[in-house]
Amino acid sequence: MSQILKEKLMDQDIYSVSIVGMGKNTGKTVTLNYLISLLDPLTLGVTSIGIDGEKIDNLTFTPKPSISLKKGTVVATGEKTLKEFTSSYEILEGTGIFNPLGEIVMVRLQEDGEVLLGGPERTTDLKKIISTFKKYGCGKVLVDGAIDRRAAASPYVTDGMVFVTGAAFSRDFTRLVGETVHRLNMLTLPQTSISLEREDKIQLISGEEINFLPIKSALLADQLIGYFKGDRENLLYIPGALTDSFLQKIVPWIKKGYKIGIIVKDGTKVFLSPKAYGQFTDSGGKIEVLKSCKPLALGVNPLSEEGYGFDSTALVNSLQQLVPIPVFDPLK
Incomplete structure (x- = not known):
């Protein structure tokens, strides 16, 4: 499965990939880390839409997995998040784009380390930053969707997406599978043959x-x-x-x-x-x-931080029977 997923990520038509979750604690950060390891040793650009990577969950007050990046990775994040980095870094430029965490800056990690991401809040700004990664030699860009910010999956913003679902969304196995398939179906609705001169008016x-x-x-x-x-x-x-x-x-x-x-x-x-x-x-x-999203794969987290969970193989197999993209557990 890892080889199939890597081939999809390495598609020449896919430069930017968003990681979008069903909701809180469904396994998005673990999936992001898995994708980073799959793409090693490619130089990556990494950012988020909104803030993510905090050490403690703001709702459950439980520890969260850290975002771990390799030496040489280029990161676009609000300048106030830099104090949370565990690695040294070189500031490449300020983008002139701001969020509540200050100006979003482009930095290159000088060693492996953990980071806090605080990227742009608007999709128009995100598109500009994705383009900026190219001049720093980034082979691919990963965008952390941050707390169900599905806007990052828009085909007008990123070239492809990895969707993530997990037990935290529902204790009911059947509901979890059904809602996950429904969300994916909505993201991949058929493309119309009609073209419009303007897209801002009813x-x-x-x-x-x-x-x-x-x-x-x-x-x-x-x-x-x-x-x-x-x-x-x-x-x-x-x-x-x-x-x-x-x-x-x-x-x-x-x-x-x-x-x-x-x-x-x-x-x-x-x-x-x-x-x-x-x-x-x-x-x-x-x-x-007008334009269909392009899902590359579906990641699953069979365990909830509340202590309940499902069998990983059963969840992967149930979803794989219903969706046309690879389904994987990043911890398997």
Whole structure:
């Protein structure tokens, strides 16, 4: 499995990889460390979206695994985190990008050590930093998604992602497997054949017509109903988040015979429960994306810090039967 995963990571079309977790304590840091070891001796760039790598969990007050990096790794992090580094480092440059931990600086480790990551909070800034890694000879960039910050997995930001799930998400084995598969399905929704000139406005596509709607937010779903046409397919593009409450207002119109589909920018904008998604698609609705995320693998952590857990082999095998990407336990 390690060789298969390494081959996926070394794909020439994959420069930046995000590591995104289902939630707190699902094993994201352990997975990040595993990927770092797999890519050795390649020079890596490492950053995060938000802060991660703290020694004590802020919610459970239990010890957390440290992020361990190799000598020569280039790190982009808020300058106040540098005091937590256990290794010496060389400051390469300031980026002019700031977060609550100060200016994000590019540093190169001069020896192996543990770090605290405090990367950019905005995806636009993250894209700039990923590009900056190239001039320092980084062969790959790993982005720690930090506390369910799925925005890092956007195909507009990183080239691929490793998704991580774990027992901490649920004590119920069946629910854990089902929710994990659902989250992956939402991140990998099919890509539409429609191209849009603008991606920042709510639009209704009916046949050859593309109309910008005078509605600022999908939260105002009730105002959309009057624009749907009953004699043709209605494709609604939403630039923001797609939620259960929005779909629940659309489903009754589909049941009346309206053909309604929804397009979102990418799967990181989709926040749907399995129930809401099922009701919408079972009624005849469809959801597509402008650009699909690219999952490379699924990491699992069968143990919870609360003391319960599942059999690793059973969890890996159950998920592997349901997803088309490699499933692995980084500690096996």
